[in-house]
Amino acid sequence: MLQAVVVEFIQNRGLKQIVAPLLGLVYLIPVFGIPATTALAQPPAESFHNGERAATCSAGLQVYESDRGKQLLGEVLKDEFPLHLPDWDEEFRTYQPAAEDVAALTEVKNDIDIICVLGTWCHDSQREVPRFWKILEETANPHLELTMFAVGRSSDEKALEILDSIGFDESLCDTYNVELVPTFIFMSDGVELGRIIESPQTTLEQDAALILSAEKPAQPGVKPGWN
Numbered sequence: 001m002l003q004a005v006v007v008e009f010i011q012n013r014g015l016k017q018i019v020a021p022l023l024g025l026v027y028l029i030p031v032f033g034i035p036a037t038t039a040l041a042q043p044p045a046e047s048f049h050n051g052e053r054a055a056t057c058s059a060g061l062q063v064y065e066s067d068r069g070k071q072l073l074g075e076v077l078k079d080e081f082p083l084h085l086p087d088w089d090e091e092f093r094t095y096q097p098a099a100e101d102v103a104a105l106t107e108v109k110n111d112i113d114i115i116c117v118l119g120t121w122c123h124d125s126q127r128e129v130p131r132f133w134k135i136l137e138e139t140a141n142p143h144l145e146l147t148m149f150a151v152g153r154s155s156d157e158k159a160l161e162i163l164d165s166i167g168f169d170e171s172l173c174d175t176y177n178v179e180l181v182p183t184f185i186f187m188s189d190g191v192e193l194g195r196i197i198e199s200p201q202t203t204l205e206q207d208a209a210l211i212l213s214a215e216k217p218a219q220p221g222v223k224p225g226w227n
Contacts, residue, residue: 075147078133096134101203111189112186114187115176124198125181133146
């Protein structure tokens, strides 16, 4: 008899009275900050840099914390700098290249590969590389293609190990015969036309325009005035 009464109570009235408060509690969770259940909780995202381990950012790019702060190593893209080194954006935004030199670069019709070897730890790179981005943006010439490689100091064994681990088993500086950073190397059909080393003799845009307007490419071992 008692069992029948209990069943009837649950079916007719008790279930609603029990479930309703529970539903109300569910709606109150976000209001009063009651913790979500374990099943709904999201695991904490892995930190950008986990101890001594270099964190992979994209194919061919690594970042690690050195004694002089965060460094990028490997092949880098302009769009990755705001995420990792946002201070570089200031030089890019404020630099104003000379209009006449931008116009000269706009007229370049041959495909030009520009290799830039830089160091994110280097003050000259921090100044000149964002300026070069601005020049290319204002030039908007599809024939000018920039590829950037970031290296560590020659004495930084950790940086060399990281570069080796991502496929740069040969020193980038040796590959492109670079002694100082940044170095901008201008090439056409595999032939070097000239390079800007560390800082321009005039301005980046004027030096670049002079290199690309030269009638003859630089010969091996010969350094033009801007090289």
